[in-house]
Amino acid sequence: MKLSAVNISDLTFSYPAQPVPILSKFNLEIAKGERFGLFGPNGAGKTTLMNLMTGLLILETGSIQLLDVKINNHRKLANKLFGYVPQDFSFYQELSPAENLEFFGAWYGLSRQQIKLRTNELLTVLGLEDVRNKPVEKFSGGMKRRVNLAIGVMHNPALLFLDEPTVGVDVQTRFAIIDYLKQLNENGTTLIYTSHQLSEAEGLCERIALIDDGKIIVNDNLDALLVKHKQIGLEGLFLNLTGKNYRDV
Amino acid sequence: MFKLWATIIKDIRILTRDKVGILLMFGMPILLVIIVTSIQNSTFQLIDKNKISLLIANRDTGKISKEFIQSIDKIGMFKLVPLPKNESNATVMARVKGKDALLALIIPNDFSEKMDGKAKIIAGKALNTFGLESNKTDPKSGDVGPITLYYQPILQESFRRSIQGAIYSALQLIESKQILKNLYFSINEKPLPARLENELLDNKITINEIPVSKNGSRSNPNASQHNVPAWTLFAMFFVVISLGGSMVREKLSGSFIRLKTLPTNYMVALISKQITYLAVTMLQAAVIFAIGIWLFPLIHLPALNLPVDVFGLIIVSLTCGWCAVSYAICIGVFAHTPEQANGFGAVSIVILAAIGGLMVPSFAMPQSFALVMKLSPMHWCLEAYYGLFLEGGTLNDVLINIIPLLLITICLQALSIAGLKMKNLI
Numbered sequence: 001m002k003l004s005a006v007n008i009s010d011l012t013f014s015y016p017a018q019p020v021p022i023l024s025k026f027n028l029e030i031a032k033g034e035r036f037g038l039f040g041p042n043g044a045g046k047t048t049l050m051n052l053m054t055g056l057l058i059l060e061t062g063s064i065q066l067l068d069v070k071i072n073n074h075r076k077l078a079n080k081l082f083g084y085v086p087q088d089f090s091f092y093q094e095l096s097p098a099e100n101l102e103f104f105g106a107w108y109g110l111s112r113q114q115i116k117l118r119t120n121e122l123l124t125v126l127g128l129e130d131v132r133n134k135p136v137e138k139f140s141g142g143m144k145r146r147v148n149l150a151i152g153v154m155h156n157p158a159l160l161f162l163d164e165p166t167v168g169v170d171v172q173t174r175f176a177i178i179d180y181l182k183q184l185n186e187n188g189t190t191l192i193y194t195s196h197q198l199s200e201a202e203g204l205c206e207r208i209a210l211i212d213d214g215k216i217i218v219n220d221n222l223d224a225l226l227v228k229h230k231q232i233g234l235e236g237l238f239l240n241l242t243g244k245n246y247r248d249v
Numbered sequence: 250m251f252k253l254w255a256t257i258i259k260d261i262r263i264l265t266r267d268k269v270g271i272l273l274m275f276g277m278p279i280l281l282v283i284i285v286t287s288i289q290n291s292t293f294q295l296i297d298k299n300k301i302s303l304l305i306a307n308r309d310t311g312k313i314s315k316e317f318i319q320s321i322d323k324i325g326m327f328k329l330v331p332l333p334k335n336e337s338n339a340t341v342m343a344r345v346k347g348k349d350a351l352l353a354l355i356i357p358n359d360f361s362e363k364m365d366g367k368a369k370i371i372a373g374k375a376l377n378t379f380g381l382e383s384n385k386t387d388p389k390s391g392d393v394g395p396i397t398l399y400y401q402p403i404l405q406e407s408f409r410r411s412i413q414g415a416i417y418s419a420l421q422l423i424e425s426k427q428i429l430k431n432l433y434f435s436i437n438e439k440p441l442p443a444r445l446e447n448e449l450l451d452n453k454i455t456i457n458e459i460p461v462s463k464n465g466s467r468s469n470p471n472a473s474q475h476n477v478p479a480w481t482l483f484a485m486f487f488v489v490i491s492l493g494g495s496m497v498r499e500k501l502s503g504s505f506i507r508l509k510t511l512p513t514n515y516m517v518a519l520i521s522k523q524i525t526y527l528a529v530t531m532l533q534a535a536v537i538f539a540i541g542i543w544l545f546p547l548i549h550l551p552a553l554n555l556p557v558d559v560f561g562l563i564i565v566s567l568t569c570g571w572c573a574v575s576y577a578i579c580i581g582v583f584a585h586t587p588e589q590a591n592g593f594g595a596v597s598i599v600i601l602a603a604i605g606g607l608m609v610p611s612f613a614m615p616q617s618f619a620l621v622m623k624l625s626p627m628h629w630c631l632e633a634y635y636g637l638f639l640e641g642g643t644l645n646d647v648l649i650n651i652i653p654l655l656l657i658t659i660c661l662q663a664l665s666i667a668g669l670k671m672k673n674l675i
Contacts, residue, residue: 054510058673079512088503092259094266099259106255107513135266151507 004065005159005190006030006053011062013052022048023214026062030192030207032158035185037205037222038194039234041242045214046194047163053192054084054161066159080109083157087164089144090151093137097128097147100136101154108155115154122150125180142173149177153184160184162193166200178204198234208234212242252513256521263495264525270491274529275536278484282477282537286550290472300328301412302350306336311361313423318356320419326412327352338397345399352412353399363393368427375428376435396420471551477541478634479607482627484537485530485570486601489577489594492526496581497590500674515675519665523574530570556637561644565637568651568658569630575661576626582668601625606632629654 008028014021022045030036040046051057053064055075064071071078084090091100098119105115123129126146131139136147149165162181166174174197181204185191195201201208202222209219218225222234231237264270303321307314322329330350332341341353357363398416400409426446433441499505499518508515541553556562577594584590602608604618605627614622622628633650636642669675 056506056509076512076514079510082510084507084510086503086506088506090503090507092263092504093502094263095259099262103255103259104507104511106252107508107511107517109252109512112251 003032003067004029005032005034005067006192007063007065008049008053009063011052011059011064013048013057013060021214023052026214026216028209028216028219030190032067032190033185033188035182035191035204035206036193037201037208038192038211039198039201039208039238040211044211044242046211049211050161050163050192050194054082055079080155081157082159082161083152083155084161085149085152085163085165087167089136089148091136091147094135096131096133096135097123097150098132100147100151104151105154110155118154118156122154126150127176142169145169145173145177149180153189157189159190159192162191162195164195164197165193166195166197174200198238202234210238210242217242252517253521253524256517257525260521260525264491264529267491267495270495273490274484274488275533278480278487278533278537279540281483282480282540283544283548283550285480286472286476286541286545287548289476290550301326301352302330303327304330304332304341304344304350304353305356306332306334306341306353307356308334308358309356309360309362310334310358311365313361313364313427314356316426317360317364317419317423320422321354321416324415324419326415342399345401348401351401351404354416355397355399357394357396359394360396364424364427367393368424368431371428372431372435375432381436473541473545473551473553474638477537477553478638479631481534481537482569482573482630482634483598483602483607484533485573485630486576486598486627487595488526488529488533488573489580489598490591491529492522492574492577493580493584493590493594494587496522496578497584497587500581501586509674515669519578519669519675522578523571526574526577527567527570530573531566534566534570554638557641558637558643561642561647562637564644565630565633565647565651568654569626569633572626572630572654572658572661575658575665579661579665579668582665582672601627604628605630623653626654626657629657 006028007030008026011023011026012021013023026045026049028049038046038049048057052059053066053071055071055078059072066078066081069078069081092103095103101119101122102115105118110118119132123132126149128143128146128150131143136144139147145166145168152162153160160181165181166177169177178200181191181193191204193201193205205222207220208222208225210217220228225237226232226234229237229240231240305318305321307318318329321327332344332353338355341355344350345353396416398413400412404412430441430446433439433445508518538553538555542555543552546552580590580594580597584593602625604614604621605625606614606622607627629650633647633654636647636650640646666675
């Protein structure tokens with residue numbers, strides 16, 4: 001039996017202004033080493049779920065366990081286990097990639113030596129070596145995405161949460177990022193990915209869960225789902241299961 | 250410790266790349282301290298060293314009006330500019346309006362005659378009191394008409410009052426002299442000897458002005474001693490623009506989201522900001538004091554003299570700086586946008602400076618402001634600085650100001666931590 005990377009049980013969460021819970025009695029298990037995709041229309045609850053798993057939102061009822069740590073009790077301990085690549089650029093634009101990695105590396109608890117080694121490694125792998133000392137605010141969108149990713153994986157996390165990691169980048173950068181994520185996964189990092197780029201998700205995710213109205217509609221191997229629902233791609237499957245109506249009106 | 254060090258380095262890097270922030274924290278206060286000290290210094294000099302031009306239109310031909318003008322001259326406050334006798338009131342007014350001088354005095358044509366008449370009446374009354382006989386004088390002959398003083402409306406009330414006081418004292422002197430002459434003549438039937446006249450009227454008692462300092466020093470505080478500490482404080486509290494704004498920008502930016510997912514407490518960031526910006530406030534104080542000491546004499550401003558207790562000055566500066574940083578952090582915690590932090594921060598600093606006595610001396614404020622004034626941290630900072638710079642005190646003398654300042658700082662820190670806890674940030 002595969003060990004769990006994420007184990008969510010009986011999770012209920014509502015925002016203060018909304019009496020109806022956005023997630024109710026929610027259960028999900030993601031195995032260690034998986035490339036897992038979390039999809040759903042706007043307002044389905046996937047960002048809330050991601051924020052709960054990363055500790056950005058505080059749990060009300062239920063539990064979330066990351067590897068062998070329950071985040072309800074050990075928030076800071078759990079934070080050492082995962083990396084997070086948010087959709088927004090989450091770094092200091094005034095600083096260079098090397099300076100950002102130095103600061104965030106220290107906050108991950110790495111030593112000076114580890115930071116130096118990892119910074120050189122990541123800047124080379126992600127093609128940022130030539131601009132390592134230039135302020136990030138002068139970078140293109142694609143370069144900023146790579147800096148965002150580098151910071152998220154600085155401490156070699158066992159678990160990596162990715163929220164739209166390739167939004168707004170060119171084909172070359174997207175290819176490079178997806179390729180790097182696959183390398184990470186081969187080295188043992190569990191990937192939990194959410195995006196609206198469904199074609200990209202097809203190439204990355206082995207297993208997916210579709211969420212709508214705070215509930216899991218399907219949760220299975222992608223190939224098996226396509227066969228079961230007689231679809232040739234993830235986009236068709238998505239529309240087939242969630243409908244074509246606007247969700248954010 | 251490495252986390253804190255890395256955070257301090259990060260904060261210093263961001264700070265040094267914010268050119269506008271640096272200009273606001275250093276350039277603006279330096280400019281302010283130079284301008285305000287120059288203005289106040291020229292006001293001091295206007296009163297202390299430079300003589301004020303006074304136009305005098307003497308329409309009287311008598312001896313007494315000439316003596317009156319000599320008395321005014323002896324005060325040493327005025328540079329007298331005589332005008333032709335027949336100069337009309339309108340022309341005199343036009344001269345003042347045209348800023349030929351700030352003041353003009355018109356002595357009426359019967360001044361000597363009336364003044365003499367008044368002196369005779371008073372002398373006669375005095376003789377009667379002594380049981381001696383006096384010459385009969387028409388009581389109406391002593392109605393001295395008013396002398397007229399035209400002035401530029403830009404002159405402040407207090408300044409005008411001191412000019413009026415000086416002219417009154419000259420008038421009083423002339424009047425007393427006339428009465429004395431008349432009395433002497435009535436009793437001795439000969440004029441008052443010049444030697445006696447001088448002894449009786451000119452032998453004034455001098456006034457020794459001694460500043461009451463704590464260390465017994467008798468040096469007179471100058472405009473620099475007043476202004477440099479006050480505007481240094483203003484500069485220190487103005488870090489709210491850079492620090493408060495940067496805290497809000499960090500809260501709103503993606504970097505804060507990532508910080509919340511890292512295994513390090515946000516308190517590290519908070520401590521780092523305090524250390525970095527405390528260093529900034531110390532640097533501000535050092536730069537502004539250095540300007541006061543070395544640059545001011547080169548631009549003909551009085552040099553700033555550092556207090557005797559330099560250790561006390563460092564402790565007071567550190568306490569003031571910490572309070573300024575704590576205030577900026579508190580604003581940064583509760584503001585929702587950089588505009589809110591900058592707007593509220595800047596306006597509140599001006600208000601705190603005003604009620605704290607930086608703009609108007611605290612002794613000149615209405616009684617009702619006494620409590621409000623004590624709520625302004627800048628009041629305690631200023632009192633502590635003045636205790637060292639103006640009163641020649643030591644750290645022990647200003648502890649009474651440092652303690653309330655520390656209490657305010659602790660309250661601001663507690664409020665910031667409560668705000669961060671409420672927002673689930675620590």
